[in-house]
Amino acid sequence: MTDPASSISQPTTVNVDLGERSYPIFIGAGLIDGDELVPFIPSSRAVIVSNTTVAPLYAERLTQALEAAGKRVDLIALPDGEQYKNLETLERIYDFLMEKQADRKTTLIALGGGVIGDITGFAAASFQRGVPFIQVPTTLLAQVDSSVGGKTGVNHPRGKNMIGAFYQPRCVLADTASLDTLPDRELSAGLAEVIKYGLLWDEDFLDWIEANVDALRQRDRGALTEAIRQSCLIKAEIVRQDEREGGIRALLNLGHTFGHAIEAGMGYGRWLHGEAVGAGMCMAADLSHRLELIDAATVKRIETLIASAGLPTRAPAELSTERLRELMDSDKKVEDGRLRLVLLGRLGQARLVDRVDDEAIRATIEATRATA
Amino acid sequence: MTDPASSISQPTTVNVDLGERSYPIFIGAGLIDGDELVPFIPSSRAVIVSNTTVAPLYAERLTQALEAAGKRVDLIALPDGEQYKNLETLERIYDFLMEKQADRKTTLIALGGGVIGDITGFAAASFQRGVPFIQVPTTLLAQVDSSVGGKTGVNHPRGKNMIGAFYQPRCVLADTASLDTLPDRELSAGLAEVIKYGLLWDEDFLDWIEANVDALRQRDRGALTEAIRQSCLIKAEIVRQDEREGGIRALLNLGHTFGHAIEAGMGYGRWLHGEAVGAGMCMAADLSHRLELIDAATVKRIETLIASAGLPTRAPAELSTERLRELMDSDKKVEDGRLRLVLLGRLGQARLVDRVDDEAIRATIEATRATA
Ligand SMILES: NC(=O)c1ccc[n+]([C@@H]2O[C@H](COP(=O)([O-])OP(=O)(O)OC[C@H]3O[C@@H](n4cnc5c(N)ncnc54)[C@H](O)[C@@H]3O)[C@@H](O)[C@H]2O)c1
Ligand SMILES: NC(=O)c1ccc[n+]([C@@H]2O[C@H](COP(=O)([O-])OP(=O)(O)OC[C@H]3O[C@@H](n4cnc5c(N)ncnc54)[C@H](O)[C@@H]3O)[C@@H](O)[C@H]2O)c1
Ligand SMILES: [Zn+2]
Ligand SMILES: [Zn+2]
Numbered sequence: 032m033t034d035p036a037s038s039i040s041q042p043t044t045v046n047v048d049l050g051e052r053s054y055p056i057f058i059g060a061g062l063i064d065g066d067e068l069v070p071f072i073p074s075s076r077a078v079i080v081s082n083t084t085v086a087p088l089y090a091e092r093l094t095q096a097l098e099a100a101g102k103r104v105d106l107i108a109l110p111d112g113e114q115y116k117n118l119e120t121l122e123r124i125y126d127f128l129m130e131k132q133a134d135r136k137t138t139l140i141a142l143g144g145g146v147i148g149d150i151t152g153f154a155a156a157s158f159q160r161g162v163p164f165i166q167v168p169t170t171l172l173a174q175v176d177s178s179v180g181g182k183t184g185v186n187h188p189r190g191k192n193m194i195g196a197f198y199q200p201r202c203v204l205a206d207t208a209s210l211d212t213l214p215d216r217e218l219s220a221g222l223a224e225v226i227k228y229g230l231l232w233d234e235d236f237l238d239w240i241e242a243n244v245d246a247l248r249q250r251d252r253g254a255l256t257e258a259i260r261q262s263c264l265i266k267a268e269i270v271r272q273d274e275r276e277g278g279i280r281a282l283l284n285l286g287h288t289f290g291h292a293i294e295a296g297m298g299y300g301r302w303l304h305g306e307a308v309g310a311g312m313c314m315a316a317d318l319s320h321r322l323e324l325i326d327a328a329t330v331k332r333i334e335t336l337i338a339s340a341g342l343p344t345r346a347p348a349e350l351s352t353e354r355l356r357e358l359m360d361s362d363k364k365v366e367d368g369r370l371r372l373v374l375l376g377r378l379g380q381a382r383l384v385d386r387v388d389d390e391a392i393r394a395t396i397e398a399t400r401a402t403a
Numbered sequence: 404m405t406d407p408a409s410s411i412s413q414p415t416t417v418n419v420d421l422g423e424r425s426y427p428i429f430i431g432a433g434l435i436d437g438d439e440l441v442p443f444i445p446s447s448r449a450v451i452v453s454n455t456t457v458a459p460l461y462a463e464r465l466t467q468a469l470e471a472a473g474k475r476v477d478l479i480a481l482p483d484g485e486q487y488k489n490l491e492t493l494e495r496i497y498d499f500l501m502e503k504q505a506d507r508k509t510t511l512i513a514l515g516g517g518v519i520g521d522i523t524g525f526a527a528a529s530f531q532r533g534v535p536f537i538q539v540p541t542t543l544l545a546q547v548d549s550s551v552g553g554k555t556g557v558n559h560p561r562g563k564n565m566i567g568a569f570y571q572p573r574c575v576l577a578d579t580a581s582l583d584t585l586p587d588r589e590l591s592a593g594l595a596e597v598i599k600y601g602l603l604w605d606e607d608f609l610d611w612i613e614a615n616v617d618a619l620r621q622r623d624r625g626a627l628t629e630a631i632r633q634s635c636l637i638k639a640e641i642v643r644q645d646e647r648e649g650g651i652r653a654l655l656n657l658g659h660t661f662g663h664a665i666e667a668g669m670g671y672g673r674w675l676h677g678e679a680v681g682a683g684m685c686m687a688a689d690l691s692h693r694l695e696l697i698d699a700a701t702v703k704r705i706e707t708l709i710a711s712a713g714l715p716t717r718a719p720a721e722l723s724t725e726r727l728r729e730l731m732d733s734d735k736k737v738e739d740g741r742l743r744l745v746l747l748g749r750l751g752q753a754r755l756v757d758r759v760d761d762e763a764i765r766a767t768i769e770a771t772r773a774t775a
Pocket of ligand 1: 082084085088111112113116143144145146147149169170172173176177178179180181182183192209210211212213214217220304
């Protein structure tokens with residue numbers, strides 16, 4: 032683990048090893064203005080897909096960098112929001128590509144958060160049965176999570192991410208300086224996933240996060256680069272072992288069954304995903320303790336870290352135990368009526384636990400719900 | 404080459420060799436009522452996607468065969484026609500799957516012609532990022548062409564097959580008896596592709612087609628089984644060598660640049676695709692002769708075979724040479740303003756010819772246009 036002071040603004044690269052679909056993740060401050068992407072654009076044409084919030088901030092700089100390398104660049108700015116991650120918006124991308132006479136070698140570049148990354152990735156997977164794709168994630172969540180692993184897609188009115196493809200980008204460019212404009216709540220939401228990687232995979236990284244959480248919240252670029260690098264290394268390793276999500280990839284759901292229940296119960300959008308995952312990880316820690324996998328001091332340590340990242344540690348008071356329990360079932364990891372959950376064996380080591388005792392789950396929800 | 408008389412109603416299997424994506428094509432009369440599909444349906448649930456023409460003819464039999472093996476089967480019947488091969492219809496399939504609470508292991512079965520196969524294949528590729536897929540093609544064209552090779556997709560208002568995926572089925576079941584209800588014109592259109600395989604790859608097969616074209620048009624099941632088997636063997640071999648269409652797969656476009664120009668010029672739907680390809684192959688033969696690749700007797704032989712299959716051998720009189728020439732350019736195989744075409748080196752051997760002389764192309768169009 033490098034010390035942030037020694038790594039300030041040094042760009043770094045993480046390689047995602049997926050055989051012939053391998054690709055690099057470039058991480059560093061100011062990369063949007065550089066030429067890292069250029070070798071990954073096979074023809075003279077690229078289309079940037081962004082939204083009305085991010086495009087005004089970064090699209091011109093990215094365009095200039097690519098035009099300087101002789102590329103023709105077109106830009107489409109979609110409306111901003113998870114509610115637009117749907118087939119209708121996807122169709123707008125196809126319409127734009129047809130109108131601009133994009134061809135099989137035209138590269139699609141996603142410039143934005145996870146919503147833009149997911150929808151653009153699926154557009155790239157399906158336009159003319161697949162065109163080159165590059166991710167330029169501009170939220171911390173997208174830089175550490177959604178841009179790695181190849182899951183792309185859109186929502187169906189009846190379910191999130193129901194339509195999509197596994198489709199790997201040619202490269203990912205995570206510019207830590209682009210996080211300067213990110214709202215504090217969104218930054219904290221991204222930190223939830225960073226903490227998740229430490230908890231589920233790497234105790235040393237968790238120690239490092241504890242020591243650097245303030246620097247991260249102050250957007251120290253060296254600290255951000257290191258946090259993104261470690262997160263991508265861990266996610267890349269898990270994805271390498273399980274590209275199509277048959278086994279170990281499930282560990283990435285630590286805190287998510289509880290978190291999804293909170294998101295759904297509150298109505299999507301009121302709690303950010305990362306906020307719900309923050310509380311969800313505290314709930315998973317509490318349950319792990321109840322099942323005698325970790326001790327009380329460890330639970331406390333986890334809660335302290337999550338709180339210090341600016342995240343909630345308790346489920347919202349307005350959702351009853353009954354309701355939360357019910358919503359957990361619709362998250363589809365049920366077998367024979369008993370839940371399968373990702374819990375902590377110890378710090379830095381998550382494990383799948385099948386058929387978790389229902390009384391213990393209810394006790395956890397009771398104990399971790401905020402008092403109204 | 405087996406003689407049809409000796410192979411009447413003997414089912415046969417062609418294996419498509421694509422590594423871990425390999426799959427069998429079962430060919431024979433009455434297979435819809437059999438249990439060949441059952442081992443390829445990994446869970447207890449399947450959804451048949453068909454249309455309002457084919458579902459009343461075959462869906463109940465297929466359902467009964469699967470239910471007899473303990474499967475739960477749901478059916479969606481889409482409207483019939485190429486004009487419904489679009490994103491809106493695709494969304495109807497997703498809606499149906501969500502409504503029926505289909506999951507990641509629910510198998511989609513395409514029951515119909517190429518339109519149903521293409522759209523169902525893309526729905527299977529994209530629903531929950533990919534669910535199991537089976538093809539039960541019921542047109543000759545789908546049995547010999549569209550169900551083999553993994554191309555799936557839908558049309559965009561501005562272009563055919565613009566949105567889709569490469570996605571291989573678990574297996575294909577071609578029931579020759581299902582062709583009994585196929586209109587004669589559709590049967591002949593399928594024969595165009597059968598003849599195409601002989602012309603581009605296998606002179607012996609071409610001889611066999613000449614000897615059996617009447618039996619084929621009378622829907623002799625032995626002859627059909629043999630024609631489908633040989634066609635699938637040839638397409639499977641070409642696809643094996645070039646799954647993602649980078650090279651040799653282009654040979655499958657013999658007659659298609661001319662054919663697409665005819666289809667587009669007449670307005671899609673007036674000439675069937677196979678009819679346009681029939682005339683297109685005669686035009687390719689004429690051009691091959693002009694470029695001194697084949698002799699006049701060979702051109703004549705090809706025309707005679709195509710006519711005997713019930714297909715046109717001439718471009719429609721109402722399209723001018725200028726118009727047809729123009730439309731050929733929009734078929735996107737242009738390089739430096741000169742066309743790249745699939746022509747015949749000799750019978751049973753097609754080749755790609757770059758930058759074909761424009762005068763020769765015009766002369767061919769002039770010479771092969773029907774007189775009004
Ligand atoms: N594909 C995957 O593996 C994966 C993993 C996790 C999450 N996701 C998906 O990611 C999405 C959530 O991603 P998200 O959290 O990035 O949300 P988001 O894309 O909605 O971005 C959050 C907000 O920040 C704005 N924004 C983005 N970058 C900014 C910047 N640099 N400065 C100022 N504002 C900026 C966005 O416009 C938006 O309003 C969800 O749809 C989720 O399903 C996908
Ligand atoms: N994926 C590929 O590689 C590939 C290759 C070639 C063509 N295609 C696509 O295939 C489509 C054309 O396929 P098609 O020629 O099968 O057309 P089609 O699917 O429209 O079928 C032709 C007609 O026959 C009807 N029909 C089907 N089976 C029948 C039966 N057994 N009895 C009576 N009627 C029946 C259909 O309802 C339809 O009206 C086009 O969309 C084309 O783009 C795809
Ligand atoms: Zn998450
Ligand atoms: Zn064809």
